[in-house]
Amino acid sequence: DEGRHQFTLKTAKETLTGKYGEDSKLIYDLKDQGGELLSLRYDLTVPFARYLAMNKVTNIKRYHIAKVYRRDNPAMTRGRYREFYQCDFDIAGQYDPMIPDAECLKIVHEILSELELGDFRIKVNDRRILDGMFAVCGVPDDKFRTICSTVDKLDKMSWEDVRSEMVKEKGLSEEAADQIGQYVSLQGGMDLAERLLQDAKMSQSKQACAGLTDMKQLFSYLQLFQVTDKVVFDLSLARGLDYYTGVIYEAILTQTGPVPVAATQNGAGEKAEEGVSVGSVAGGGRYDGLVGMFDPKGRKVPCVGVSIGIERVFSIMEQKAEASAEKVRTTETQVMVASAQKNLLEERLRLTAELWNAGIKAEVMYKKNPKLLSQLQHCEDSGIPLVAIIGEQELKDGVVKLRTVHSREEIDVSRAELVEEIKRRTSDV
Amino acid sequence: DEGRHQFTLKTAKETLTGKYGEDSKLIYDLKDQGGELLSLRYDLTVPFARYLAMNKVTNIKRYHIAKVYRRDNPAMTRGRYREFYQCDFDIAGQYDPMIPDAECLKIVHEILSELELGDFRIKVNDRRILDGMFAVCGVPDDKFRTICSTVDKLDKMSWEDVRSEMVKEKGLSEEAADQIGQYVSLQGGMDLAERLLQDAKMSQSKQACAGLTDMKQLFSYLQLFQVTDKVVFDLSLARGLDYYTGVIYEAILTQTGPVPVAATQNGAGEKAEEGVSVGSVAGGGRYDGLVGMFDPKGRKVPCVGVSIGIERVFSIMEQKAEASAEKVRTTETQVMVASAQKNLLEERLRLTAELWNAGIKAEVMYKKNPKLLSQLQHCEDSGIPLVAIIGEQELKDGVVKLRTVHSREEIDVSRAELVEEIKRRTSDV
Incomplete structure (x- = not known):
């Protein structure tokens, strides 16, 4: 396992001293770079968006496997590191609604099926449906984000605890909390989106309606892609990152046994990780505003992407191989x-x-x-x-x-x- | 071209601010990591050696493509960056002499042949032959390294200028300089190694004899690998890095025309780069002492490796494609x-x-x-x-x-x- 973490970018200075002779002057110390405040990248999504803006790229489809850095508490034994790999796939460009979004879900489905990690489910929701729901349930505008991050904990906390946090810690009214409680218990497919479009309260929110209409469209494409067997429209899926603007999704492993133990580890793909649900191995969503934040003229490039938690996936594959006493082939030599x-x-x-x-x-x-x-x-x-x-x-x-x-x-x-x-x-x- | 440099690890802090919501606390600032003096890696060789020592790996063969950092003056238009890719191949382990060394040269030969970058030559020499030569020419022990780095400039300076630097700047006697001048003009193959073993002066140095005996052995393996057409034993090849202990080599493109213009660019693989000769695209050598420097008990693991200057290779390939008006295929889509x-x-x-x-x-x-x-x-x-x-x-x-x-x-x-x-x-x- 150590093998995947063998080469770190940051290095104690003394490690490099006295190895390069006259070239030593080129060693890149980070201490005194002319007063610039530098950070190591946190994920692959924000640098991708910045790249699109800086280079005026208006459409691209790409995958990227690389390291990111978190100033988190490392827990080596649980596969949680400050430096770890992410594996992202994104589609950027102005297209007709939900087609690239459906392709992202198809790709998650394909990867998880082919890797044979066990049974899985992909939850989908939409930021606009969440925001619409908060609005019609009477959550004040300035509490949307914080209530959203409490809802996001439903995968590891009971509804009672989530309700209590909303009411006691975040000052939400009991009535609003209970209304949210009714919605976030809902799961379904295209039928549920249809039903909510008719829902007396939900249909009052333009935002929610836009999200629900797109959700129906998404499921129609997912049917063509033959992946609806694993995809669930789940109103409790929230996801914490600020940059999402539309559809969001998260894939979880549903199998019990030795596999989910590994799957509870953190430190993998962040989009997958932030959910911290048992068995979360992939996640992502639409972020239509991020590129515009980096463009001097604010020009937007709509994007949708997915991050596969490859460190988590590898550790599950290794545990499976170990459990089956199967030797993992370490060479391609024929x-x-x-x-x-x-x-x-x-x-x-x-x-x-x-x-x-x-x-x-x-x-x-x-x-x-x-x-x-x-x-x-x-x-x-x-x-x-x-x-x-x-x-x-x-x-x-x-x-x-x-x-x-x-x-x-x-x-x-x-x-x-x-x-x-x-x-x-x-x-x- | 920018595409290959799109994702940087260091990021202005403001780029990340306000994108991650509650997760922002995990952003890895490099400013205040508990007073540790950190550096970004300068090449892939030293971290590889450290890894072997730390994990008590006594034999391994691996390639590694990743970014390294140099606090050099960037020159974007000439493909010279502070952050760039290296592509290294190394064989570590206690083996019979010159077999892994020959494999490294075979790999350089194979890569440069398959990439069709134009005609090339691989120069080989040995640190022990250089040191022996310096000794028998009367260079004082404490001047070996500095004289070596002057000899290393022969690929971009005339002998007169190199001689002048040795004598005037570095205080070498004219006699010693002239003796060096006779040796460093020599080029050949197994025959030259044979002849130098009989050379009245050279044969007085045990070190030189050990290097020359291994050079003969190396050429016998290169014959079996059918790569002697491109390999030249060249006594002027010095290479600057301190860590080399035995065979050293460097591949250069020999074709004239638009290609060598690109090939003069810096910023590619360091082993290749340090030579700064026109058209240097790969380089490397044996470094038997480096792992021991990181081992608490000083246990040595002999290593030999090669670095391909992939940024330089890519820029040559792009220029060739441009010159031939050939479209570079940017997708694998069928x-x-x-x-x-x-x-x-x-x-x-x-x-x-x-x-x-x-x-x-x-x-x-x-x-x-x-x-x-x-x-x-x-x-x-x-x-x-x-x-x-x-x-x-x-x-x-x-x-x-x-x-x-x-x-x-x-x-x-x-x-x-x-x-x-x-x-x-x-x-x-």
């Missing part, structure tokens, strides 16, 4: 070029280069006379599936003994057919 | 799902999802009724090779009109055979 006899280093190197030149991922031990057993053991340990063994006899016959590591089966393959045979036998790994 | 008629958004989305589910990289315009021309234009612009066009007639007939963008040829393909047909037609892109 074949190890080996020998049982001495003084064949040159022949091993020659064959290795032949395989490399043919596009085969081959490895060879950097020893003049390694033992066959240690060569085979290395394949077992790192999951290399094949061994190409050469000896005096094989060289004379123009063949290679190709050994399948897991079955220990060995066959003679002519040198001319070796590349194709290796490709054939490793096409599935 | 097919655009399009329509000439109105009201077919749903059908387009359905087909797109079908293709996605079959593993095809498909795109669709996020508009209800885009014009066919704008859909085709987008394919032209971004290099999408195929368009799957549907209309009322195609839907009725259960076919798709598959258009090849560059030839404008269109054929009807049955819906059932579409995936295979797309795969067949895009297998080479």
Whole structure:
């Protein structure tokens, strides 16, 4: 696990001192950069928005996997770090409503399905529906954000505790709190959006109606994408970040057992993380105002995006592999070029280069006379599936003994057919 | 070009302020981290060595592409940044001499050949040969490093200027300088290493002999790897970094024309960069002492590595593409799902999802009724090779009109055979 965190950007100065000779003057100390107050990036979304504004990009679709920094309390054992990876996908541009939003959800569905992390659900809601709901329930305008962040805790607190926080800590009226309570218990699909559009109170809010109309549209696209089996319109989904303006979503793993233990860890994708719900592995939403905040003329570029909590996903995958006693393959190497006899280093190197030149991922031990057993053991340990063994006899016959590591089966393959045979036998790994 | 530099880790604090709501407290300011003096990493080699020592890793082979930071004068127009990517490959472990070293050179050869950047040469030398040479030429011990860094300037200064710097600025005797001058003019291969082993003066240095013996060994492996056509043993190659202990190398582009202009840019891989020779695109060497400097007990892990100057490589590739008026493909998308008629958004989305589910990289315009021309234009612009066009007639007939963008040829393909047909037609892109 440490392997994914091996290279940190910040480094104690003494680590670098005395290593670079005359170039040392170029070491980038952060202490005295001309009085600028600098920060390390907190997520990938805000820098993305700034980039679009600065470079006048009006439409783009991209993914980005990179590190972000949080001045949080690290908890190494729970996979929670101050420096960690995020994996974001965003679509920016002025388009017809809900088409890119639906694609983001399709992508979350596809990733979580393909990774086989267990059953999952994707909750969706809309900032406009939340704000409309707060308005019609009698929440004062200036309390929308703080009440919203209390609602956001429903995934880890009971309704009673959430209600109590709203009323006692945040000064909301009991009546308003109870009305919110009725709405946030609702879950459904296109039908629920339809019903709320007819709802006497909700339909009074233009904002809510706009959100609900879009929600219906979204579900119609999700049907075309065949992902409605996992998507739930859930009025309790709030999400804390200020920059969301429309649809918001969050994917959670619903399986019980050893997996959700890992899934409760923090420190992964922030959009996913902030929910801190058990098993939250992805999240995101629409942020139509963020680019405009960086544009000198305030020009807006509508955006929608998703963040996959890859550190969390990896830790779940590792725990699953551990639980099933399955070896995680740590190499892409297809074949190890080996020998049982001495003084064949040159022949091993020659064959290795032949395989490399043919596009085969081959490895060879950097020893003049390694033992066959240690060569085979290395394949077992790192999951290399094949061994190409050469000896005096094989060289004379123009063949290679190709050994399948897991079955220990060995066959003679002519040198001319070796590349194709290796490709054939490793096409599935 | 800006695209590769879009996401910076350091961010003006105001960029982040007011975006995250209650989470803002987690923003990682670098100003007051408990009085620690922090630096951003300068290269990938020193952090790699520290990682090996801290985690007691005694052998590993890995590549790493990531950003490093230099407090250098940025020159954006010449592709020289304070923040830029490096691409390193290293082999750590106690092995028989020169086998991993040869693999590093094979990899440089393979990368530069496959990228088709033009003709290149890889210069090799050895720190021990340099030090032995300095010793037998009468350079005082305490001047080895400074004389070495003057020799390193031979790729951009004449011998006269280098000699003058050694004698006038660094106080070397004229006699010693002239003896160095004779050696550093030598270039060759295994034969030169052989000859220098017999050289009356050079053979007096044990260090030089060890380096020359290894150089012969290295060339014998390079012959097996079939890369000697590009590799030259060059006694003028010095390289500045303190941490090298054995073989050193540097790859340069030798082609003239528009390419070397880009190649003179700085700001790319440091191992490549420090040479600052015209066209330096990769470099590296053996550093057997670095890991031990981080190990509490001083345990050594021998290492050899190479750094590819990927920013420089990219800028050369872009210039070549520009010069040949060739369009750089900016997408991996295989097919655009399009329509000439109105009201077919749903059908387009359905087909797109079908293709996605079959593993095809498909795109669709996020508009209800885009014009066919704008859909085709987008394919032209971004290099999408195929368009799957549907209309009322195609839907009725259960076919798709598959258009090849560059030839404008269109054929009807049955819906059932579409995936295979797309795969067949895009297998080479």
